[in-house]
Amino acid sequence: MTAVMVAKGLAKSFGDLVAVDGVGFSINQGETYGLLGPNGAGKTTTISMIAGLLEADEGEVRVGGDLINPRAVTPKRRMGLVPQELAIYPDLTARENLEFFGRLYGMGGSELADRADRVLDVVGLHERQKDLTKEFSGGMKRRLNIGIGLLHNPELLILDEPTVGVDPQSRNAILEAVEELSRAGIAVLYTTHYMEEAERLCDRVGIIDQGKIIAEGTRRELVEMVGEKDRVSISGTGPLAEVVRQLSSTVGVAEAGESESGVTLLVEDSSSHLAAILSTAAQAGMAVSAVEIEQPDLEAVFLHLTGKALRDV
Amino acid sequence: MKVLAIARNNLVRLFRDRSAIFFVFIFPLALILLIGLQFGGTFAPRLGVLAPSPGTVGAEIIENLESADGVEVVALSDETGLKEGVERGSLSAALSLPADFDERVAAGEVSEVGFIARPGGVGAALQPVVAEVVQRSVLAANAASFVAAQDLATFEEALVTARTIESQLPASEVQVTTVGEALFPASLGRFDIGASSQLVLFMFITALSGAAVLIQTRELGLSRRMLATPTSVRTIITGEAGGRFLVVAVQGLYIMAGALLIFGVDWGDPLSALAIVVVFSAVGAGAAMLLGTLFRNAEQAGGVGVIVGLGMAALGGAMLPIQLFSPTLQRIAHLTPHAWALDAFAKIRAEGGIGDIGLELGALAAYALVLLLAASWRLRRAITRP
Numbered sequence: 001m002t003a004v005m006v007a008k009g010l011a012k013s014f015g016d017l018v019a020v021d022g023v024g025f026s027i028n029q030g031e032t033y034g035l036l037g038p039n040g041a042g043k044t045t046t047i048s049m050i051a052g053l054l055e056a057d058e059g060e061v062r063v064g065g066d067l068i069n070p071r072a073v074t075p076k077r078r079m080g081l082v083p084q085e086l087a088i089y090p091d092l093t094a095r096e097n098l099e100f101f102g103r104l105y106g107m108g109g110s111e112l113a114d115r116a117d118r119v120l121d122v123v124g125l126h127e128r129q130k131d132l133t134k135e136f137s138g139g140m141k142r143r144l145n146i147g148i149g150l151l152h153n154p155e156l157l158i159l160d161e162p163t164v165g166v167d168p169q170s171r172n173a174i175l176e177a178v179e180e181l182s183r184a185g186i187a188v189l190y191t192t193h194y195m196e197e198a199e200r201l202c203d204r205v206g207i208i209d210q211g212k213i214i215a216e217g218t219r220r221e222l223v224e225m226v227g228e229k230d231r232v233s234i235s236g237t238g239p240l241a242e243v244v245r246q247l248s249s250t251v252g253v254a255e256a257g258e259s260e261s262g263v264t265l266l267v268e269d270s271s272s273h274l275a276a277i278l279s280t281a282a283q284a285g286m287a288v289s290a291v292e293i294e295q296p297d298l299e300a301v302f303l304h305l306t307g308k309a310l311r312d313v
Numbered sequence: 314m315k316v317l318a319i320a321r322n323n324l325v326r327l328f329r330d331r332s333a334i335f336f337v338f339i340f341p342l343a344l345i346l347l348i349g350l351q352f353g354g355t356f357a358p359r360l361g362v363l364a365p366s367p368g369t370v371g372a373e374i375i376e377n378l379e380s381a382d383g384v385e386v387v388a389l390s391d392e393t394g395l396k397e398g399v400e401r402g403s404l405s406a407a408l409s410l411p412a413d414f415d416e417r418v419a420a421g422e423v424s425e426v427g428f429i430a431r432p433g434g435v436g437a438a439l440q441p442v443v444a445e446v447v448q449r450s451v452l453a454a455n456a457a458s459f460v461a462a463q464d465l466a467t468f469e470e471a472l473v474t475a476r477t478i479e480s481q482l483p484a485s486e487v488q489v490t491t492v493g494e495a496l497f498p499a500s501l502g503r504f505d506i507g508a509s510s511q512l513v514l515f516m517f518i519t520a521l522s523g524a525a526v527l528i529q530t531r532e533l534g535l536s537r538r539m540l541a542t543p544t545s546v547r548t549i550i551t552g553e554a555g556g557r558f559l560v561v562a563v564q565g566l567y568i569m570a571g572a573l574l575i576f577g578v579d580w581g582d583p584l585s586a587l588a589i590v591v592v593f594s595a596v597g598a599g600a601a602m603l604l605g606t607l608f609r610n611a612e613q614a615g616g617v618g619v620i621v622g623l624g625m626a627a628l629g630g631a632m633l634p635i636q637l638f639s640p641t642l643q644r645i646a647h648l649t650p651h652a653w654a655l656d657a658f659a660k661i662r663a664e665g666g667i668g669d670i671g672l673e674l675g676a677l678a679a680y681a682l683v684l685l686l687a688a689s690w691r692l693r694r695a696i697t698r699p
Binding site for chain 2: 048051052053054055070071073074075076077079081083084085086087088089090091092096100101103104105106108132148
């Protein structure tokens with residue numbers, strides 16, 4: 001795998017406030033990396049340094065091998081930034097916004113016109129391209145906000161909380177677009193505090209809190225790292241005490257107990273052991289009517305690592 | 314290229330804003346029209362005269378008043394109209410001759426004439442003129458009255474003789490010599506002063522209102538987004554300054570062209586006028602950018618911009634001609650770029666060329682340089698710091 005972006009030892013302080021403290025990670029081609037953390041964790045400061053908007057006190061960022069900082073102009077051609085705020089001109093049309101930023105990316109003429117057409121198609125705004133963006137809904141503005149970041153075919157797309165304040169339909173459209181970009185080979189850096197987005201989109205996740213990445217890996221790796229287990233609820237009738245006794249000694253089952261509707265288990269990697277568990281329950285005389293699996297999510301991981309719920313921070 | 318794209322963007326956004334179009338393009342010309350109609354052009358004070366039965370002497374007074382320079386005589390028929398005319402300002406002053414004026418003069422009696430004017434102003438200044446005309450007109454009548462009283466001739470015969478003799482007497486003339494320069498050239502058109510004043514006033518206010526646009530650009534995250542593109546901070550700052558400059562310069566040139574074509578305003582040497590507009594636009598661009606970096610929200614900057622713009626215009630002579638200021642206040646006025654720009658316009662209207670306004674252009678260029686450098690430093694900090 002080719003690393004498109006490599007950040008090493010990034011640090012940034014504002015007076016006595018240490019905003020980012022030794023953050024480092026890399027993103028490979030076609031990979032979506034999620035930077036997950038609460039507001040004030042250092043996500044936006046980290047992104048600002050990666051995008052070359054902010055000078056790092058320590059550390060460095062390289063994109064495609066080129067050093068990135070506020071003075072580096074040409075290497076920024078490799079990146080597209082979708083900021084958290086709706087950074088579009090309200091008194092320009094969708095197309096004018098695209099063409100303006102396209103010119104800043106050094107594009108012009110038919111190349112710019114073609115790319116603008118393509119992006120308008122991708123973000124579903126071709127029909128509204130001549131409308132002033134102040135007449136757009138929040139979701140349409142968000143989509144255009146993303147479109148501007150895509151306009152010049154970047155190698156690395158940085159999306160800073162792109163779905164904040166978006167209706168479910170537009171949100172889903174945005175997530176699908178990001179998945180499509182990833183499939184197209186673009187490296188994506190995605191920050192969010194929405195767990196389900198990180199779980200859906202990200203190949204790897206870095207959990208950032210108080211300016212430090214406290215854990216990094218795939219969702220499964222993170223779950224295993226903190227020892228969180230799947231909760232399997234089996235509904236049914238039969239000799240439940242016997243069923244619990246036999247399931248307690250089944251491989252993968254860490255804990256078993258009776259519940260109102262049947263039995264409840266804590267299982268390591270339920271997808272691997274579910275068939276054996278159901279077979280054991282049947283052999284113990286249980287008539288199974290339903291099975292429900294709750295896998296530990298990143299919320300649980302975050303809670304485990306920081307001692308606080310992500311949404312409450 | 315990128316600088317032009319950023320600058321052009323500002324211009325496009327200006328033309329999209331309907332309220333801005335009114336204040337930038339329509340309102341200035343409307344004010345030039347109103348001020349020109351109200352205060353511009355030559356002015357003859359109107360003197361109302363009420364003479365129910367003027368007689369020979371009264372008719373002579375009216376004739377002499379009508380032949381006096383710079384006074385427009387308006388005949389009135391009743392006392393009420395006379396007073397109301399002065400009170401409402403349609404008349405500068407009014408003269409009332411009693412119905413028995415001629416009889417009393419012929420009889421050698423004292424006859425009082427009425428003079429009505431508002432306190433101060435042009436009307437009051439007319440009083441000595443009217444008094445001189447009345448006294449001169451009754452001089453021959455008084456002589457004739459004396460002769461008639463001695464039974465040497467009838468009043469009418471004596472009056473004819475007195476007037477003949479009066480016309481043959483050597484007249485004393487007062488030679489008037491003016492020193493120094495006139496406050497306003499005699500060739501000044503009705504709209505000329507108002508046009509240049511409104512030009513600098515509105516160019517500067519429009520420029521300062523651009524500060525709010527600059528803050529909005531930062532508030533929306535557009536400046537940071539521009540910085541995330543392969544565009545240097547210097548290019549962004551130059552583009553934004555160019556945008557402000559273009560907006561102000563377009564307005565300035567529009568007002569000049571509009572005032573020339575619609576009101577026939579004489580701007581003087583076109584090249585010099587263009588140079589003033591260009592340099593003053595740079596001053597405005599610098600001031601707008603500096604203001605835009607001193608405040609955090611557009612509302613604050615917009616409010617302060619209008620206050621600063623109007624205040625500097627008033628101090629700089631764009632509301633009241635600087636020639637009417639005291640010498641000390643005139644020196645203070647030259648702390649504003651407005652005063653230098655208006656001086657330059659005054660010079661080129663008086664047949665001056667580009668070589669005659671070097672000092673004024675230099676002063677304006679210095680303002681522009683200082684403001685743009687300070688604004689660029691501040692804007693760089695604003696863009697590159699979170």
